[in-house]
Amino acid sequence: MNKLSRRDFNTKIAKSAGATALMSISPLACAIAAKKDKRKLGIALVGLGSYSTYQLAPALMDAEHCYLAGIVTGTPEKEKIWAGKYGIPKENIYNYDNFDDIAQNSAIDIVYVVLPNSMHADFSIRAAKAGKHVICEKPMAISVEECDAIIQACKENGVKLGVGYRLHSEPYTQEVKRIVREKTFGKINYISADAGYRSMSYPAQWRLNKELSGGGALMNMGVYSIQSVIYGTGENPISVSALEFSTRPDYFKETDETITAQFEFESGAIGNIMTSHNISTNRLFASCERGWYELDPASTYIPLAGRTSQGELNFPQESQQKLQMDDFAKHILFDQPNKAPGEMGKRDMIIVEAIYESISKGGKKIPLNFTSGYGFGG
Numbered sequence: 001m002n003k004l005s006r007r008d009f010n011t012k013i014a015k016s017a018g019a020t021a022l023m024s025i026s027p028l029a030c031a032i033a034a035k036k037d038k039r040k041l042g043i044a045l046v047g048l049g050s051y052s053t054y055q056l057a058p059a060l061m062d063a064e065h066c067y068l069a070g071i072v073t074g075t076p077e078k079e080k081i082w083a084g085k086y087g088i089p090k091e092n093i094y095n096y097d098n099f100d101d102i103a104q105n106s107a108i109d110i111v112y113v114v115l116p117n118s119m120h121a122d123f124s125i126r127a128a129k130a131g132k133h134v135i136c137e138k139p140m141a142i143s144v145e146e147c148d149a150i151i152q153a154c155k156e157n158g159v160k161l162g163v164g165y166r167l168h169s170e171p172y173t174q175e176v177k178r179i180v181r182e183k184t185f186g187k188i189n190y191i192s193a194d195a196g197y198r199s200m201s202y203p204a205q206w207r208l209n210k211e212l213s214g215g216g217a218l219m220n221m222g223v224y225s226i227q228s229v230i231y232g233t234g235e236n237p238i239s240v241s242a243l244e245f246s247t248r249p250d251y252f253k254e255t256d257e258t259i260t261a262q263f264e265f266e267s268g269a270i271g272n273i274m275t276s277h278n279i280s281t282n283r284l285f286a287s288c289e290r291g292w293y294e295l296d297p298a299s300t301y302i303p304l305a306g307r308t309s310q311g312e313l314n315f316p317q318e319s320q321q322k323l324q325m326d327d328f329a330k331h332i333l334f335d336q337p338n339k340a341p342g343e344m345g346k347r348d349m350i351i352v353e354a355i356y357e358s359i360s361k362g363g364k365k366i367p368l369n370f371t372s373g374y375g376f377g378g
């Protein structure tokens with residue numbers, strides 16, 4: 001521990017996000033063994049914040065088709081901690097300035113962008129130009145224009161692009177898709193999806209900073225609600241109208257606090273979403289001709305739960321992130337379907353922009369014209 005006492009050392013690393021989690025999870029040997037497995041693709045995580053630390057890195061320890069090969073961080077103290085914990089060699093560690101050198105590193109197959117939203121486009125495009133496959137966290141970017149730029153960069157450089165929509169690999173969500181596909185309960189008449197939490201005591205966080213987040217609850221949790229009403233009906237909406245509610249303007253100075261939006265679908269189904277940084281909720285419910293189905297919670301990464309008018313759903317629980325990253329690796333390795341392609345992230349951003357437009361026009365109905373190419377995910 002060099003010249004630092006253990007207490008000093010612990011205090012220092014506790015200051016960086018995720019340090020405590022790193023001290024308690026699975027052993028270095030696991031990562032080293034994984035590296036030797038030639039069938040596994042090397043992933044570099046960009047941005048070592050909460051999600052990378054507590055979810056993605058642990059999930060990569062168990063993944064079958066990919067492993068944690070590298071990191072990209074702007075916080076030098078994290079380099080040493082992560083290198084020690086996961087056995088990441090020096091040559092696979094980058095910062096935001098030398099990131100483009102990753103092009104020369106054959107150990108990295110996939111770059112996973114886990115940064116604040118406004119940085120997604122820049123790093124996804126740089127990763128594509130470096131010849132790396134890209135997973136970009138949700139929301140894919142902060143505008144449709146940025147989504148287009150990411151998609152184009154990936155196409156031009158011949159790399160695959162996935163959005164971090166982990167639920168497309170999650171069993172309860174798969175069951176919802178099956179119910180929709182097979183019309184188990186007949187025509188869907190109404191779908192509602194809420195996703196929110198109460199943000200209390202951290203006004204300086206990037207999620208409340210418009211420049212870094214691109215927006216508030218809608219950008220952060222609202223994309224889950226949008227996703228839910230789409231895979232929960234199997235249709236893209238044909239219109240949306242929305243309203244914004246602000247009850248704590250002193251806390252939510254720059255970004256939206258609570259938004260509700262109503263969707264129309266070609267089939268006649270009606271959709272309703274609520275998303276909030278002020279209200280805790282996480283639910284998907286659909287009322288159909290001959291019954292109903294519900295997930296509650298519907299989009300957390302603690303285990304989901306659900307039931308239908310026929311009874312409880314019960315599926316095995318596995319890390320959603322492990323399933324998601326393995327699915328993306330299988331898309332690259334074995335040409336299996338891309339469960340959350342860039343076009344899906346772009347579609348959701350079209351809807352996000354339409355919602356903001358509707359709010360700015362006092363709840364006016366905004367038509368949505370999706371043609372082909374906006375897949376629902378496998």
Ligand code: NDP
Nearest residue numbers: 047048049050051073074075114115116117137138139164
């Ligand atoms: P955190 O705030 O915990 O971490 C963000 C990290 O980004 C920081 O730790 C830092 O890493 C890096 N960073 C670079 N520049 C900045 C900056 N100006 N301000 C703040 N951080 C910066 O965020 P999360 O990990 O919770 O979220 C990251 C992304 O992942 C978001 O887009 C979010 O929407 C998405 N997400 C997705 C989830 C899902 O379920 N799919 C769940 C949670 C988040 P470093 O110190 O290494 O440079």
